[in-house]
Amino acid sequence: MNKAIEHYLLRLADTALTQSQRIAEWCGHGPFLEEDIALTNVALDLLGHAKLLYEQAAEVSEQDVSADDLAFLRDVDAFKNPILTELPRGDFAFTTLKQYFVDQFNVLLYQALMDSQYQPLSDIATKALKEVRYHLTRSRDWCLRLSLSTDEAKQKMQAALDDLYFYTPELFETDDQLNQLMAESIIPDMSALHNQWQQQVDELLNKCQLKTPTSGWLATGGLRGEHSEHLGYMLADMQFLQRAYPGCEW
Amino acid sequence: MKLYEVFIRAKSGLNHRHVGSLHAADAQMALQNARDVYTRREEGVSIWVVEAAAISASNPEQSEEWFDPAMDKVYRYPTFYPLDKEVDNM
Numbered sequence: 001m002n003k004a005i006e007h008y009l010l011r012l013a014d015t016a017l018t019q020s021q022r023i024a025e026w027c028g029h030g031p032f033l034e035e036d037i038a039l040t041n042v043a044l045d046l047l048g049h050a051k052l053l054y055e056q057a058a059e060v061s062e063q064d065v066s067a068d069d070l071a072f073l074r075d076v077d078a079f080k081n082p083i084l085t086e087l088p089r090g091d092f093a094f095t096t097l098k099q100y101f102v103d104q105f106n107v108l109l110y111q112a113l114m115d116s117q118y119q120p121l122s123d124i125a126t127k128a129l130k131e132v133r134y135h136l137t138r139s140r141d142w143c144l145r146l147s148l149s150t151d152e153a154k155q156k157m158q159a160a161l162d163d164l165y166f167y168t169p170e171l172f173e174t175d176d177q178l179n180q181l182m183a184e185s186i187i188p189d190m191s192a193l194h195n196q197w198q199q200q201v202d203e204l205l206n207k208c209q210l211k212t213p214t215s216g217w218l219a220t221g222g223l224r225g226e227h228s229e230h231l232g233y234m235l236a237d238m239q240f241l242q243r244a245y246p247g248c249e250w
Numbered sequence: 251m252k253l254y255e256v257f258i259r260a261k262s263g264l265n266h267r268h269v270g271s272l273h274a275a276d277a278q279m280a281l282q283n284a285r286d287v288y289t290r291r292e293e294g295v296s297i298w299v300v301e302a303a304a305i306s307a308s309n310p311e312q313s314e315e316w317f318d319p320a321m322d323k324v325y326r327y328p329t330f331y332p333l334d335k336e337v338d339n340m
Contacts, residue, residue: 032251034272038286138282145275 001184002060004177005118007080008187009060010070011178011223013053014081017071018231019102020046021238022089031092038138042099045131052124059120072242076232077225084167084219086231093146093156098164100139101201105171106132108196112188121186140204147208158210166216168201169194173223253302254280256287258294266298277301 023043030036054067079086085102089095110132113125146153172194174182181187205212221227241248251273257266269288274280280299289297308316320326 032273034274034283034287037290038283041286041290134285141278141282145279 001180002062004180005121005186006057006060007177008181009053009057009121011080013050013057013070014079015085015102016046016050016053018079018081018085018234019099020044020050021234022085022087023095023099025089026095039095042135042138045135049124049128049131052127056120056124068242072239076227076235079225079227079231079235080223081231082167082170082173082219082222083228083231084164084170086222086228086234087164087167088230090160090163091156093153094160094163096139096142096146097157097160099135100143100204101164101168101171103132103136103139104197104200104204107136108193108200109188112193115188116186117184118186143204143208147210154209157208161205161210162213162216165213167219170219170222172197173220175223178223251275252280254284254299255302255305256280256284257298257300258284258288259296260294262295266296269293271302274299 020043023039023046026036026039027043028036030039050071051067054070057070058065058067084098087098090098107129110125110129114122114129116122116125143157147157148154172190174190178187178190182189202212252275253271254274254277255271256269258269259266272280272283272287274283277299281297284297284299288294
């Protein structure tokens, strides 16, 4: 059971960490000062969630590892995030829509995880939920603003949707270990969660007057450690310091 | 984007105080930006934003005639009344 829990904690932690890193890349490049700070806040919140999740994963792991080891010393094929969160940040429309998809997922997931039979996960969910609710308010507002403003903004939002849409089902992907956790009520039923998510997303996209694409490459594999070429570059960037100067602190 | 002035209440019971300004497209975005820019370190429990253009300000060129006359009128200060201990901080 601990192995499955560790597996799932890493799935969530890696998702939060990669999403955080992509958002953090906007630091100093935001469209205007206030939004730059706001985006960086989101990145820091997600990094905080990743830290809690890695610490818990290190706690249940049979190996003698720390949260830092898990974040900075694992290679691409050990990462379990969905491909969605490792995609390059793109333009502001792409970042915004991707953030909305992840925020909507996080809110529903953490709400459900508050009832987890595994207390540490329920505690983390309770703490994270307040923050991700705020993230969702922000990214929803931005989706509406951009989609309903100028033609150029609308086009960029539509292009982002076309590019991103078929990466989203992977958020709800399961495997034997996750199925076992679902059976034990440690994590919520992922297909029910997917339905709730889809309903919320359809509603918003409708308000945004965006057209959902009907076909595309359906992303899969992150949970098994099969990633896009982008993750390696991200890890090279993110892990450089710990790998070049093992154990270095500041 | 428009300029907004930001007011924050540090604790319940205290007044909202002016803390700075920011840019936003409308009031809702201004509130969110104020939350992210001015309350990151637990500075507040409530935020007001006001469009800077909506504030009418006194004219600095008239400062002398507006404010200087109050300087030599000590009798306007309520310092000649004995105060009860309970209202010590007035």
